[in-house]
Amino acid sequence: MTNLQSLDLFWPELIITVVILTALIVDLCIEKSKSDVVGWVLVIGLLITAIAIWNQDKTTTTLFTDMIVLDPFATFFKLLIILSTLLVAVVSWQNNELDEYRKGEYFTLLGILVLGLFLMASSIDLIMVYISIEVVSIMSFILAGYLKLDTRSNEAGLKYVVYGAFSSGIMLFGLSILFGLTGSTNYFIIQKSLAGLDGSASAALVMALLMILAGFGYKISAVPFHFWTPDVYEGAPTTITAYLSVAPKAAGFAIIIRFFHQVFADGGALADAESLSMTDVPWPEIIGILAVATMTLGNLVAIQQESIKRMLAYSSVAHAGYMMLALPVLSIQTVYAIMVYLVMYLFMNLGAFFVVITVKNKTGGETFDDYRGLGWEMPFIGVVMTLFMLSLTGLPPTAGFIGKFYIFSALISGGSQYYWLAIVGGINSVISLYYYFHVVKVMFLEGERKETLVQPPEVMSGVLLATAIPVFLFGIYWNPVVNWVQNSLIFYVQTM
Amino acid sequence: MIVPLEHVILLSLALFSIGVFGVLFRRNAITIFMSIELMLNAVNLALVGFSRYYDSVDGQVFVFLVMTLAAAEVAVGLAIIIALYRNRQTVNIDEINLLKN
Numbered sequence: 001m002t003n004l005q006s007l008d009l010f011w012p013e014l015i016i017t018v019v020i021l022t023a024l025i026v027d028l029c030i031e032k033s034k035s036d037v038v039g040w041v042l043v044i045g046l047l048i049t050a051i052a053i054w055n056q057d058k059t060t061t062t063l064f065t066d067m068i069v070l071d072p073f074a075t076f077f078k079l080l081i082i083l084s085t086l087l088v089a090v091v092s093w094q095n096n097e098l099d100e101y102r103k104g105e106y107f108t109l110l111g112i113l114v115l116g117l118f119l120m121a122s123s124i125d126l127i128m129v130y131i132s133i134e135v136v137s138i139m140s141f142i143l144a145g146y147l148k149l150d151t152r153s154n155e156a157g158l159k160y161v162v163y164g165a166f167s168s169g170i171m172l173f174g175l176s177i178l179f180g181l182t183g184s185t186n187y188f189i190i191q192k193s194l195a196g197l198d199g200s201a202s203a204a205l206v207m208a209l210l211m212i213l214a215g216f217g218y219k220i221s222a223v224p225f226h227f228w229t230p231d232v233y234e235g236a237p238t239t240i241t242a243y244l245s246v247a248p249k250a251a252g253f254a255i256i257i258r259f260f261h262q263v264f265a266d267g268g269a270l271a272d273a274e275s276l277s278m279t280d281v282p283w284p285e286i287i288g289i290l291a292v293a294t295m296t297l298g299n300l301v302a303i304q305q306e307s308i309k310r311m312l313a314y315s316s317v318a319h320a321g322y323m324m325l326a327l328p329v330l331s332i333q334t335v336y337a338i339m340v341y342l343v344m345y346l347f348m349n350l351g352a353f354f355v356v357i358t359v360k361n362k363t364g365g366e367t368f369d370d371y372r373g374l375g376w377e378m379p380f381i382g383v384v385m386t387l388f389m390l391s392l393t394g395l396p397p398t399a400g401f402i403g404k405f406y407i408f409s410a411l412i413s414g415g416s417q418y419y420w421l422a423i424v425g426g427i428n429s430v431i432s433l434y435y436y437f438h439v440v441k442v443m444f445l446e447g448e449r450k451e452t453l454v455q456p457p458e459v460m461s462g463v464l465l466a467t468a469i470p471v472f473l474f475g476i477y478w479n480p481v482v483n484w485v486q487n488s489l490i491f492y493v494q495t496m
Numbered sequence: 497m498i499v500p501l502e503h504v505i506l507l508s509l510a511l512f513s514i515g516v517f518g519v520l521f522r523r524n525a526i527t528i529f530m531s532i533e534l535m536l537n538a539v540n541l542a543l544v545g546f547s548r549y550y551d552s553v554d555g556q557v558f559v560f561l562v563m564t565l566a567a568a569e570v571a572v573g574l575a576i577i578i579a580l581y582r583n584r585q586t587v588n589i590d591e592i593n594l595l596k597n
Binding site for chain 1: 505512515516519525528529532535536538539542543545546549550552554555557558561562565568569572573575576577579580583584589592594595596
């Protein structure tokens with residue numbers, strides 16, 4: 001579709017652009033103490049965007065002369081991103097860490113981040129892949145280092161910028177080799193040219209793929225590209241940690257699925273991909289081993305943590321591992337499982353981080369010691385945190401169980417060569433039980449019982465309920481999620 | 497005289513490797529950023545080389561966008577380094593180790 005025609009189908013992104021500009025101007029016109037108003041601009045803007053996405057034509061087409069696509073798959077991720085941004089924006093008003101700072105830029109940057117994530121979910125061109133990943137990365141760097149008087153936040157920002165720039169440089173080199181092999185930046189033309197390559201190009205293709213995998217792996221914090229994750233997650237403002245662990249990860253999976261599914265697997269399973277079999281490298285096994293390493297490392301290191309925030313950072317690495325388990329198979333059924341998992345993961349992980357924020361606002365700390373006896377002092381927090389921990393472990397009747405169930409069943413139906421992945425995944429869930437239940441134990445069985453009850457602020461209670469209810473509800477009645485994912489499983493495919 | 501594609505790619509690979517080694521072995525945050533710039537410039541060189549080989553402008557457009565984004569990235573990176581330097585009086589990444597297991 002040509003550029004002018006595309007604008008008609010590009011409304012959600014255009015609205016976000018207007019929201020970003022409005023937020024900037026509003027921020028200029030108000031005092032520091034009132035900068036929360038910019039948050040309202042963002043929240044209202046995102047709601048309008050969500051309506052625009054919801055009412056968009058359900059057509060499947062490419063926009064801007066094959067730069068990005070509009071398909072139900074991208075729409076699914078866009079709605080997921082808006083949902084997580086809304087929850088995080090509302091909690092950002094309540095986060096005491098941000099009180100000393102002007103929040104105008106904070107909300108503006110969140111808006112730009114949303115725009116970048118939208119493009120990530122829908123790009124089908126190497127140039128757009130790079131631009132969208134960089135937009136998301138650069139905004140995340142600033143947000144991670146937003147608390148500029150806090151040395152830990154500075155350090156998180158610096159580490160993030162160094163790792164981020166380094167891995168996107170490596171990915172870019174991979175993209176340039178891919179461009180060199182095929183002479184095009186468009187996914188579909190690349191796919192066609194790769195099919196016509198002979199064996200002499202296989203070494204270059206392996207190198208390109210490994211480098212691209214490094215860039216994508218960094219976005220979803222997969223081992224061995226995860227080094228930034230714990231440090232950045234610990235140092236960044238907690239609202240941003242919560243956001244980074246959900247929205248960019250979801251978009252990272254979107255970009256990986258689209259890339260491997262469309263460039264190499266041609267819409268089929270990754271194991272059957274012809275252009276990959278040319279390279280003599282067992283790609284499904286390599287990705288499987290990376291997935292196993294990711295979740296095992298995440299779980300084993302999470303056990304040793306003192307700080308709950310850092311423990312949740314490692315736990316989010318482990319969860320990326322569970323989702324990656326499904327990548328080696330990469331049939332339509334495993335994509336489906338990953339998408340279901342992402343929905344469940346959004347609620348439970350955001351919820352757990354929101355509890356950390358509530359507790360930090362009250363006690364000023366985020367280590368296990370600060371949670372002693374908390375379950376009796378703040379019963380509501382105790383109960384919802386227990387629910388989130390149950391769900392992150394993957395026990396029924398919670399959303400986490402349903403997510404894991406879909407991943408494992410997709411693996412088993414993928415064939416007997418994937419059984420071991422499911423078994424290792426099961427063992428890992430048992431390991432994770434230990435540290436998730438440590439939180440519950442500390443909250444209810446340790447420390448003195450205090451007689452006075454403390455209520456969290458109403459807004460926080462509301463947001464916690466908004467995450468806790470889906471975690472519980474989708475554990476019992478998950479049909480709405482599954483139906484939504486089912487209807488979103490349509491990719492744009494160009495035949496040439 | 498037309499430079500063969502192989503030479504361009506070899507030069508680009510060499511530059512890229514120098515950049516990677518710089519990032520891995522230098523301890524000064526500013527030098528690390530310069531090494532990252534070297535990596536990105538290596539990529540730009542490769543893209544221009546391929547672009548001429550295929551006689552298409554896609555690669556050259558890519559180069560412009562890479563340059564823009566690299567500039568943005570370094571601007572943000574330097575800002576973060578300055579914020580850190582104000583609080584810690586160091587840019588040596590070995591001394592920046594508050595966040596640890």
